[in-house]
Structure formats: structure tokens, C-alpha cells
Amino acid sequence: MAELKPRWAALGSIAFFCVAPGTVAGLVPFMITGWRQASSVSPPVRAAGGLLVLVGLVSLLESFARFVVRGRGTPAPVAPPTNLVVTGQYRYVRNPMYLALVGIVVGQAAWLGSGALLGYAAVLWVLFHLRVVWYEEPTLARQFGASYEGYRRGVHRWRPRATP
Numbered sequence: 001m002a003e004l005k006p007r008w009a010a011l012g013s014i015a016f017f018c019v020a021p022g023t024v025a026g027l028v029p030f031m032i033t034g035w036r037q038a039s040s041v042s043p044p045v046r047a048a049g050g051l052l053v054l055v056g057l058v059s060l061l062e063s064f065a066r067f068v069v070r071g072r073g074t075p076a077p078v079a080p081p082t083n084l085v086v087t088g089q090y091r092y093v094r095n096p097m098y099l100a101l102v103g104i105v106v107g108q109a110a111w112l113g114s115g116a117l118l119g120y121a122a123v124l125w126v127l128f129h130l131r132v133v134w135y136e137e138p139t140l141a142r143q144f145g146a147s148y149e150g151y152r153r154g155v156h157r158w159r160p161r162a163t164p
Contacts, residue, residue: 009068009079016076017064021097024124025056025104029117038113049110056104063089063097084144086151091164094157098128132157 037046064075066088071081075097089096102125109117140148155161 006068006072009072009074012074012076012079013064013068016074017060020076021060021101025101025108028120029105029108032116032120033108033112033114036112041110041113045113046111049107049112052107053104053111054107056100056102056107059089059096059100060104063100066090080143084140084147084151086155091155093160094152094155095128095132098125098132099158099160102128129158 066085067073067075067081070087071083071085073079073081073083093099102121105117105121105124108114109121137152141152144151
């Protein structure tokens with residue numbers, strides 16, 4: 001795969017961010033809840049939900065930027081990184097983008113008091129897991145070979161490790 005020029009990688013990442021995470025963590029939760037808050041949710045639970053949304057969003061943005069700068073590509077499957085990204089959050093866990101998206105949806109569920117969004121977050125996690133196991137890991141192993149295998153042995157798929 002040819003390396004994208006930084007400007008095109010950035011523009012492609014912005015477009016993909018709007019479409020994929022925008023749908024998964026924006027449009028679908030809106031369709032489920034209409035952004036209506038349950039009156040029974042306590043202020044501390046709402047605050048925790050808001051914090052989780054904020055942390056997830058920052059994590060997601062950092063991961064997208066890292067794919068452009070370090071990976072020389074985008075998170076989109078049509079223009080993937082040409083360099084294996086193993087810095088930043090990727091030193092601790094292999095799939096911070098998916099964790100961030102699930103965290104954002106769980107945070108929205110807490111903020112809004114929505115059991116339906118909590119169920120949606122569980123379905124998302126299962127779908128992300130299946131995508132990672134069946135598509136992404138085999139693809140990365142073919143593309144990056146021994147580099148990816150070493151990375152995979154040292155960094156967990158879902159559970160962040162304490163030290164990089």
C-alpha cells in the first residue's frame with residue numbers, strides 16, 4: 001500500500017472520523033435515545049458518564065492523529081497505515097479506538113440513564129472483538145509480519161497493561 005501524503009491522510013481521517021465514529025457513537029445513540037435524559041439518574045452518575053465520554057473522545061482523537069502522523073495513513077480500511085503504530089496508547093493496549101468508542105457509548109448510557117445504550121455498547125464490543133479477531137489481526141500479521149507478531153505477544157488486545 002502506498003504511503004499517503006500527510007495532508008491526504010489527515011483529510012481522509014477527518015472524513016472517516018465523521019462517518020464511522022460519528023455514526024457508531026453519535027447517530028446511533030441519538031436514534032436510540034433522542035438524547036433524552038432519564039430523570040432518575042443521579043448527578044454523580046451523570047458526571048461520571050460525561051467524564052467517560054470526554055476521555056473516550058480524547059483517546060479517539062489521539063489515536064486518529066497518531067495513525068496520520070506515525071502510521072502515514074488513516075484508520076479507514078481503504079487507506080490503512082503503512083507503518084505499524086505501536087506508540088502512544090498503542091504501547092498499552094492494541095485497540096484503543098474500539099475501547100474509546102465503547103467507553104463513549106457507556107458514558108452516554110450513564111449520562112442519559114439509558115439501559116438500551118448499555119445494551120448497544122455490549123453489542124458493539126462483541127462486533128469489534130469479532131472484527132479484530134477475524135479481520136484486523138490476520139491482515140496486520142500479513143502486512144507487518146514479525147513486527148506485528150512481536151507487538152501482539154507484548155501488548156494485550158483489550159486489557160491495558162500497566163507499563164508500556
